[in-house]
Amino acid sequence: DTGVSQDPRHKITKRGQNVTFRCDPISEHNRLYWYRQTLGQGPEFLTYFQNEAQLEKSRLLSDRFSAERPKGSFSTLEIQRTEQGDSAMYLCASSLVLPSPNTGELFFGEGSRLTVL
Amino acid sequence: DQQVKQNSPSLSVQEGRISILNCDYTNSMFDYFLWYKKYPAEGPTFLISISSIKDKNEDGRFTVFLNKSAKHLSLHIVPSQPGDSAVYFCAASFSGGYNKLIFGAGTRLAVHP
Numbered sequence: 001d002t003g004v005s006q007d008p009r010h011k012i013t014k015r016g017q018n019v020t021f022r023c024d025p026i027s028e029h030n031r032l033y034w035y036r037q038t039l040g041q042g043p044e045f046l047t048y049f050q051n052e053a054q055l056e057k058s059r060l061l062s063d064r065f066s067a068e069r070p071k072g073s074f075s076t077l078e079i080q081r082t083e084q085g086d087s088a089m090y091l092c093a094s095s096l097v098l099p100s101p102n103t104g105e106l107f108f109g110e111g112s113r114l115t116v117l
Numbered sequence: 118d119q120q121v122k123q124n125s126p127s128l129s130v131q132e133g134r135i136s137i138l139n140c141d142y143t144n145s146m147f148d149y150f151l152w153y154k155k156y157p158a159e160g161p162t163f164l165i166s167i168s169s170i171k172d173k174n175e176d177g178r179f180t181v182f183l184n185k186s187a188k189h190l191s192l193h194i195v196p197s198q199p200g201d202s203a204v205y206f207c208a209a210s211f212s213g214g215y216n217k218l219i220f221g222a223g224t225r226l227a228v229h230p
C-alpha cells in the first residue's frame with residue numbers, strides 16, 4: 001500500500017499524559033501536513049512541512065504540541081500534558097510540489113483518533 | 118472566523134436524483150476550490166477541484182460550479198447512488214499557499230433507494 005499511513009489508529013490516554021502520533025507520507029511527496037478534526041467540524045490546519053522544514057504553525061498549535069519531520073520523510077506529532085479538549089481525530093496528509101496547474105489535492109491518511117479521559 | 122462555510126449539515130436524496138451540495142466562502146483571494154468525500158473511519162479523499170479562472174469543472178457524475186461574484190460553489194452529483202452516501206467537505210486554498218486547505222464543516226449526504 002503506497003498511501004499515507006498513520007499510527008496508532010486509536011489512542012486512549014489519561015489527562016496529563018504525553019502521546020505521540022506517527023505519519024508516513026507517500027514516498028515521493030515532499031509536503032506533509034497535520035490537521036485536526038473534531039466532531040461536526042471540518043479538518044483544521046495545524047502545521048506544514050516542506051521536506052524537513054516546518055514552514056507554518058497554526059495558532060491552534062499550543063506550546064504543548066510539537067511536530068517534527070527529521071529526515072524529510074516520516075513525521076511525528078507529540079502532545080504533552082494532554083487535556084480533554086485535545087480529544088479529536090488527527091489527520092496527516094501529503095502532497096507534491098507540482099508545477100502549474102496545481103489542483104491543490106492533498107492525500108490524507110486514515111487518521112489517529114485521540115481520546116483523553 | 119469561518120472562511121469556508123457549508124450551511125447545510127445534512128442532505129437526503131433519492132437514488133437516481135440529483136444531489137446539490139453548497140459552499141460559501143468569504144475570502145476573495147482563494148483561487149482553488151476542492152471537494153473531498155469522507156466515509157466513516159477513513160480519511161478524506163479528493164473528489165474534484167476547480168480553479169478560480171473557471172466556472173465549471175466536470176468529472177463523470179460530478180460537476181462543480183463556481184460563482185465568484187457570489188463567492189459560492191456547488192457540487193452536483195447526477196445520478197446519485199447509495200455509495201455516494203458520505204460527508205462532503207468543501208475546501209479552498211491560495212495560489213502559492215503550498216496547498217494549505219481551509220475546510221468547511223461538511224455536509225452529510227444520504228442517498229436512499
